[in-house]
Amino acid sequence: MTVSNWHTYLVTDASLSEGRTTLEIVRAAIDGGVDAIQLREKGTDARFRYELGRELRELTAEAGVDLIVNDRVDIARAIDADGVHVGQSDLPVAAVRDLLDPDAVVGCSTSTLGEARQAEADGADYLGVGTIYGTTSKDVAAEKDGVGPERVADIVASVSIPVVGIGGITAANAGPVVEAGATGVAVISEITAATDPAAATAALAEAVETAKTVED
Amino acid sequence: MTVSNWHTYLVTDASLSEGRTTLEIVRAAIDGGVDAIQLREKGTDARFRYELGRELRELTAEAGVDLIVNDRVDIARAIDADGVHVGQSDLPVAAVRDLLDPDAVVGCSTSTLGEARQAEADGADYLGVGTIYGTTSKDVAAEKDGVGPERVADIVASVSIPVVGIGGITAANAGPVVEAGATGVAVISEITAATDPAAATAALAEAVETAKTVED
Numbered sequence: 329m330t331v332s333n334w335h336t337y338l339v340t341d342a343s344l345s346e347g348r349t350t351l352e353i354v355r356a357a358i359d360g361g362v363d364a365i366q367l368r369e370k371g372t373d374a375r376f377r378y379e380l381g382r383e384l385r386e387l388t389a390e391a392g393v394d395l396i397v398n399d400r401v402d403i404a405r406a407i408d409a410d411g412v413h414v415g416q417s418d419l420p421v422a423a424v425r426d427l428l429d430p431d432a433v434v435g436c437s438t439s440t441l442g443e444a445r446q447a448e449a450d451g452a453d454y455l456g457v458g459t460i461y462g463t464t465s466k467d468v469a470a471e472k473d474g475v476g477p478e479r480v481a482d483i484v485a486s487v488s489i490p491v492v493g494i495g496g497i498t499a500a501n502a503g504p505v506v507e508a509g510a511t512g513v514a515v516i517s518e519i520t521a522a523t524d525p526a527a528a529t530a531a532l533a534e535a536v537e538t539a540k541t542v543e544d
Numbered sequence: 545m546t547v548s549n550w551h552t553y554l555v556t557d558a559s560l561s562e563g564r565t566t567l568e569i570v571r572a573a574i575d576g577g578v579d580a581i582q583l584r585e586k587g588t589d590a591r592f593r594y595e596l597g598r599e600l601r602e603l604t605a606e607a608g609v610d611l612i613v614n615d616r617v618d619i620a621r622a623i624d625a626d627g628v629h630v631g632q633s634d635l636p637v638a639a640v641r642d643l644l645d646p647d648a649v650v651g652c653s654t655s656t657l658g659e660a661r662q663a664e665a666d667g668a669d670y671l672g673v674g675t676i677y678g679t680t681s682k683d684v685a686a687e688k689d690g691v692g693p694e695r696v697a698d699i700v701a702s703v704s705i706p707v708v709g710i711g712g713i714t715a716a717n718a719g720p721v722v723e724a725g726a727t728g729v730a731v732i733s734e735i736t737a738a739t740d741p742a743a744a745t746a747a748l749a750e751a752v753e754t755a756k757t758v759e760d
Contacts, residue, residue, distance in 0.1 A: 374633065
């Protein structure tokens, strides 16, 4: 488990996949070099996520890609996922930590410095920070709707766990997020809604790599 | 843990409580002699159910009342509940069984003989059978919208685990469900929407007792 090596992280949402299955999108993302997958699929029932999760576990294990489950520790355990990601209205990080084996990964969505410090203190292994650029638009001009890369820099400066930026991130605007200190970037639509999800993943990975070179 | 002694079983739903909190309703139900509480509160987030669940655990433990969590094994474990109840679109019974300690109770909602047999084979400790009388009406005339007490009799005859009837059950129509072989009855609105939830619970308990006397 190398959270600090996550450059590209796909959060699944079949409702944005233009008719393709989540399995197809994830397979393409793996082809494009994705590092981690988060099974989210908000609004679907637990049985659906359990069945899908078992298929994703098979795919990701084969590819050496980490699989994280959103919100539900029980589904994560049942499908032998690598960890759980919670938001501020899900189970508290400390409770999630208690329910998982010590080597499981716990991630937490945070948008403020206070939330970030609390999540780290409670045992989170990484933070999802955002919304970076706002979720309804894909261009940098929408930055005012999000917390911006500056928030990533602030949080990175005050916690010692890896930070992944999320929200409105594309290959074109990923650079500043990584330059601000993020380990990588998490996306939904940039990969899920892309005509060629594998190419979109590769482009995103390249943008992260390029920014890391600049950073070094 | 004595599932076979559950006569009255309250499923929580704050949206039907006429402005009272779930904690108030549960406290009253305990005063009225309820045997088991199921934390459901569909549509609320996990954090809410976790916080509420911890309060319910304190109340129920003190009163010697069983506490079951709907759908989520993780919340059940985090609040040290006595078990989990799943429906047909939740995690499969076998997966839930695997995630819980051996002495935890697993219940499953079933409406057909096939589902009931499957749930028992997968390790369920009890079945919630229904909808008995339909959920929109409270009178026996609505029986045609539900599976009726006959379905309870059919299922009781073919499984060896306790059966609780659910759906449209009131003190006035609980009798036939128990006479059909149900251990007890589960309700939402009969207690939750009652002007006096404690009295409603006591009346329901009395109806079950009376039917059991007839049955013996």
